[in-house]
Amino acid sequence: MSVHVPFTDLAAMTREVRPAIDQGWAQLLERSAFIGGEAVVEFEEAWAEYCGAPHAIGVANGTDSLQLTLMALGIGPGDEVIVPTNTFVATAEAVVLAGATPRFADVSPQTLLLTSADFEAAITNRTRAVIVVHLYGQMPDMDSLGRAADRAGVVIIEDAAQAHGATWRGRPAGSMGRAGSFSFYPGKNLGAFGDAGAVVTADADLANRIRSVRDHGRMAGSHYRHELIGTNSRLDAIQAVVLNAKLARLDEWNEARRSIMMRYRAAFASSPVRLVEDTPGGQGVYHLAVARVPQRTRIQQHLATQGIQSSIHYPIPCHRQDPYLRFADGRLPVSEAAASEILSLPIFPHMRDDQITQVCDAVLEAVSAAEVHVA
Numbered sequence: 001m002s003v004h005v006p007f008t009d010l011a012a013m014t015r016e017v018r019p020a021i022d023q024g025w026a027q028l029l030e031r032s033a034f035i036g037g038e039a040v041v042e043f044e045e046a047w048a049e050y051c052g053a054p055h056a057i058g059v060a061n062g063t064d065s066l067q068l069t070l071m072a073l074g075i076g077p078g079d080e081v082i083v084p085t086n087t088f089v090a091t092a093e094a095v096v097l098a099g100a101t102p103r104f105a106d107v108s109p110q111t112l113l114l115t116s117a118d119f120e121a122a123i124t125n126r127t128r129a130v131i132v133v134h135l136y137g138q139m140p141d142m143d144s145l146g147r148a149a150d151r152a153g154v155v156i157i158e159d160a161a162q163a164h165g166a167t168w169r170g171r172p173a174g175s176m177g178r179a180g181s182f183s184f185y186p187g188k189n190l191g192a193f194g195d196a197g198a199v200v201t202a203d204a205d206l207a208n209r210i211r212s213v214r215d216h217g218r219m220a221g222s223h224y225r226h227e228l229i230g231t232n233s234r235l236d237a238i239q240a241v242v243l244n245a246k247l248a249r250l251d252e253w254n255e256a257r258r259s260i261m262m263r264y265r266a267a268f269a270s271s272p273v274r275l276v277e278d279t280p281g282g283q284g285v286y287h288l289a290v291a292r293v294p295q296r297t298r299i300q301q302h303l304a305t306q307g308i309q310s311s312i313h314y315p316i317p318c319h320r321q322d323p324y325l326r327f328a329d330g331r332l333p334v335s336e337a338a339a340s341e342i343l344s345l346p347i348f349p350h351m352r353d354d355q356i357t358q359v360c361d362a363v364l365e366a367v368s369a370a371e372v373h374v375a
Contacts, residue, residue: 008346013191024244024245025241062181066159066181077100081129085317129157136287139284141282196235215234254285290313290345319335
């Protein structure tokens with residue numbers, strides 16, 4: 001059956017911003033400044049302001065934004081970094097690439113996000129940092145986590161790769177830790193036309209170190225003097241043009257996502273479908289619409305027969321992935337249980353009313369059929 005409701009629709013977003021991108025690319029071709037230059041500076045300044053941070057440093061991708069932040073903080077061999085196991089593997093991957101050890105923590109059964117209790121349970125005398133992941137576009141209780149981190153003398157790094165525009169008690173994602181890490185992978189709420197990322201921070205010294213490390217460790221103002229061991233992870237100007245154009249639409253697109261999620265919550269309120277809850281005090285941006293459902297495989301197959309695409313984020317917790325088994329200390333039961341139940345439903349800014357209704361009806365029909373099958 002043909003797809004009636006795609007999981008996302010990047011083409012619709014592109015059509016909306018195409019005139020601004022065409023204009024920006026024409027200007028870029030005239031200038032021929034493809035690495036750095038005006039477009040990158042313009043985006044870095046705009047993104048810093050949007051996130052409520054003095055500094056934004058564009059990098060090549062979201063994984064690099066985490067790894068370079070850890071490197072610039074001097075976190076590496078012998079250090080542990082606490083990571084919620086319910087996240088995309090890149091969060092843990094960046095820790096290992098920086099030479100440090102990931103220490104996995106479980107999450108809240110309601111929000112599937114890190115809590116202060118889960119964080120504190122994972123702390124050891126080697127803990128240097130915690131990566132707080134704003135998964136699905138939602139932020140956890142940053143006040144509680146901040147107090148716990150202060151007590152332990154641990155640095156908070158925000159993994160906001162799915163939370164462009166989310167807030168905690170009015171404060172933007174990325175502005176509440178020592179640094180905030182963002183991915184601009186095409187499918188994100190703010191997505192480039194390829195890989196791209198950024199770090200935001202209020203720490204001027206950290207910002208300068210990340211600028212150096214992303215550019216082969218170069219000394220500021222010099223092309224051939226290198227003060228740090230670095231790498232090549234620069235945001236290119238072509239992606240900056242796209243991000244500048246899309247940033248103007250981000251708030252409107254996020255509001256559309258919130259509206260869709262409200263429809264889902266209303267439709268599923270009296271059903272066995274449990275949408276992942278919001279943390280009181282946070283305003284999410286619903287990068288993903290994640291539900292916990294009975295008999296997930298049966299329900300996902302039914303949606304497919306109705307022309308509805310769905311996905312799973314994420315079917316295997318990080319501590320159960322083969323390369324990371326050596327870092328696992330035992331079971332993390334909430335994440336393990338959720339991994340067999342979670343189902344991501346379509347959600348994107350240009351989703352039509354009839355498509356939303358079709359998803360709601362198909363999910364409820366599938367759940368009803370699954371209950372009959374069990375009985």
